[in-house]
Every structure is written in structure tokens, then in C-alpha cells.
Amino acid sequence: MATWIPAGKGIRYQEHPTRKHGKKPDRYWCLQYRLRGKTINEAVGWWSAGASQAQCEEFLNKLRENWRSGQGPQTLREMRAFNREEWAKEQAAQKQAEDKSRTLGGYWEAEYLLRAGLNMAPNSLQNKTSVLRTWLKPLSGRLLSSLYPADLENLVMRPMLEAGKSAGYIEKVLRVFSVIWNQAKAQGLVEGDNPVSKIKIPKADNRRDRFLTKDEASRLLISLKERDQEVHDYAMLSLLTGLRAGECRDLTWADIDLEGGSIFVKDTKNKHNRHAFITAELKEMLTRRAQGRSKTDKVFPGVKSEIGHNALWYKFDQTVRELGLNEGVHDRRQKVVFHTLRHTFASWLVQMGTPLYTVSRLLGHSDIKMTIRYAHLAPENQRAAAMDLENFLS
Numbered sequence: 001m002a003t004w005i006p007a008g009k010g011i012r013y014q015e016h017p018t019r020k021h022g023k024k025p026d027r028y029w030c031l032q033y034r035l036r037g038k039t040i041n042e043a044v045g046w047w048s049a050g051a052s053q054a055q056c057e058e059f060l061n062k063l064r065e066n067w068r069s070g071q072g073p074q075t076l077r078e079m080r081a082f083n084r085e086e087w088a089k090e091q092a093a094q095k096q097a098e099d100k101s102r103t104l105g106g107y108w109e110a111e112y113l114l115r116a117g118l119n120m121a122p123n124s125l126q127n128k129t130s131v132l133r134t135w136l137k138p139l140s141g142r143l144l145s146s147l148y149p150a151d152l153e154n155l156v157m158r159p160m161l162e163a164g165k166s167a168g169y170i171e172k173v174l175r176v177f178s179v180i181w182n183q184a185k186a187q188g189l190v191e192g193d194n195p196v197s198k199i200k201i202p203k204a205d206n207r208r209d210r211f212l213t214k215d216e217a218s219r220l221l222i223s224l225k226e227r228d229q230e231v232h233d234y235a236m237l238s239l240l241t242g243l244r245a246g247e248c249r250d251l252t253w254a255d256i257d258l259e260g261g262s263i264f265v266k267d268t269k270n271k272h273n274r275h276a277f278i279t280a281e282l283k284e285m286l287t288r289r290a291q292g293r294s295k296t297d298k299v300f301p302g303v304k305s306e307i308g309h310n311a312l313w314y315k316f317d318q319t320v321r322e323l324g325l326n327e328g329v330h331d332r333r334q335k336v337v338f339h340t341l342r343h344t345f346a347s348w349l350v351q352m353g354t355p356l357y358t359v360s361r362l363l364g365h366s367d368i369k370m371t372i373r374y375a376h377l378a379p380e381n382q383r384a385a386a387m388d389l390e391n392f393l394s
Helices: 051-069 075-100 106-117 121-136 149-162 166-185 213-228 228-242 245-250 280-290 308-323 337-353 355-362 380-388
Strands: 005-006 011-021 026-037 038-046 262-265 274-277
Touching: 005 051, 005 245, 038 051, 038 075, 051 075, 075 106, 106 121, 106 166, 121 166, 121 380, 213 228, 213 308, 228 245, 228 280, 228 308, 228 337, 274 355, 337 355
Parallel strands: none
Antiparallel strands: 005 011, 011 026, 026 038, 262 274
């Protein structure tokens, strides 16, 4: 039987008959102490496996401190069990933190915002955040990996339908969820098919047929000017260039070339930069607004914030109501809204015989199919083209 060799008070070891640790025989370390009138021997382990005299001294010092206080583990066995329990708690806490970051809301805060902020316009990010906090809130605390099509149908789509939300808006909300889920999948946090792909989303027909007559547009601009010069100028720019509301809002004076008569429209909805052109009326308005402004200033500083933007919509809608432009109109596609100004710009051009391809380029459409819907506004052009074949065969 191997001999126990003392290495200090309460510490001893045996040497392995053949195995070496470095140049010395491997050692098996052990603690020996008296507790409650009994002699207790507890193995620490082999030198080659990491046990050492220093480790033994550390264990004994902790135990002696616990004996003096009467608290904590009283033996090495209890200490190891306690450490395993603490480790398990730590692992559970770590898993809980990881799980939280993999919930819809947690992933949004911890991952998506950081990545999306690098290449997404602030207003787009703000709109998505609003959707998440409003309609996707019932799913916010759920793990992305445990979300199923039925959850989206019951907790998102149904409340939206009951609230009277349009098919187009429901599609927009589900698209926000889809984008978040797809990014999480790209990071390996979820797998399988996107739950949205299994849902039958209501098809939306958001095409607006309503556009303003010249008399209506004139009355609207006059009323807007009386109410608020900023809103008037904003609306006038959209009406005479076809710019979207967001494109007007994001313009800086560096984008305006008054001498060349053009506006550079960048970072658009479909990522296609384009040019708009300045009429004499617009040049007069922009020249007035440009006084005292630097190249980096916004053309419309009053609507750069969410509060300012909401104030603009309120004043515009209030003016439309006072003029009765939506009186008796119940189909939202037929109602006059700010986007009607862009639609009016396109409609007037087509009525004047402007080729659809040119209109498409001016509007910044990614596909001319989006412009084809204006074709019915130029029946005389179509008739003239058809009549070119008259007497052709004879």
C-alpha cells in the first residue's frame, strides 16, 4: 500500500509508483481534518489532473472560514456540491439571458436595431418600431423559434381585422415580422420556414384612382397657404414633381440645383436615385426658402421630426375636409390624401400626352407595370395610334 506523505497541516499525498508528472512521480492529493469529533479524509485529485498543494490549501482556508462562521459548506464534498449548484444557476441565468435575446422583442433590441441602423433610413426604422410595439406586442416575449403561423393569425391578424385595418396595412405588419425572422435565421438562431410563408395574407388593392382637377389643386394650395406656408410649400413640391412625402422631407439644399433647374432625389423607397425638375413656380418658392440656408440644412426643417410630420398631416387633412374634397367618399382609395398629389402629377402628365415610360422615370417606379394604370387617362392617344392603321390594307 502506498505511503501517505504529509505536505502541510491537513494536507497529504501519495505518489504513483510509475506515472510521472513532469520529472516527478504523479501525486494524489488528499485533505485530512477533524470535524464534529470525527476525522475526515477527502480526496482532491491527481496532480496531473490539476490538483495541487496550493489548491488543497485554498480549500482548507475556505472550510476553516466556514467553520468559524458556522455558514456555508462544512466539507469539501458539500463545497463541490455547492459549486455545482452555483454553476447550474449561472448556466440557467445565462440560458435565460440568451433565450430573452431570442424572443421577438429581445432580438429586436439586441440585434436587429444594431444591424438595421447601418443601412435603413431613420423614418423606416421608426415605422417598424411602431409596428412592433403596437401590433406585434403580443408576440414580443415569445421565442422566435416557438412562433407558428397560428400565433400570427390569432394574435396579430385577427385583432387587426377586428380593428378595421386594411389588407395592405396587415400585409405591411406581417412583412415587418418576416424581415426580423429572416435575419434571425441568417444568424442561425432559428431554422425552418418563415411562419409568414404559411399564412394566406389578404390581398390589398391600394391603387388610387382619384386625382385632383386643376381647379381643386389651385383651391387646395390657396387654402394651405392661408393655413401654413410650410405645408403649402411641401404640397406644392409634391404636386409639381411627383415626389413622395418622405422624399420631400429628406431633401437638403445640397440636392437642389436652382440654376440647373433640377432636384436630385436619393435614397428613395426602391433605392433608385433619380432627378426631378423645377418649374418656374417651384423655383420662386425654393429661392425664397433658400435664403440664409446652408447646403446641409433640410429644405423643410419643420417636418424632419415625427411631431412635425404628424402636424403636417393634420393640417393637410384638415384643409381637405374644409374644402369638402372627400365629402361623401367612403372608399379610402378614392379619398384625397397627401399621396394624391403625386398621383395627380402623373395623371396630368399622361393626360397631356407624356409617354408612360417618361412618366415612369419621373416617378421613380421600379417597374413600368406600376405606371401602366395611368394609360386609361390618355384614350385619345390610344385612339390616334389605332387610327394610324385606317385604310392600311386598302
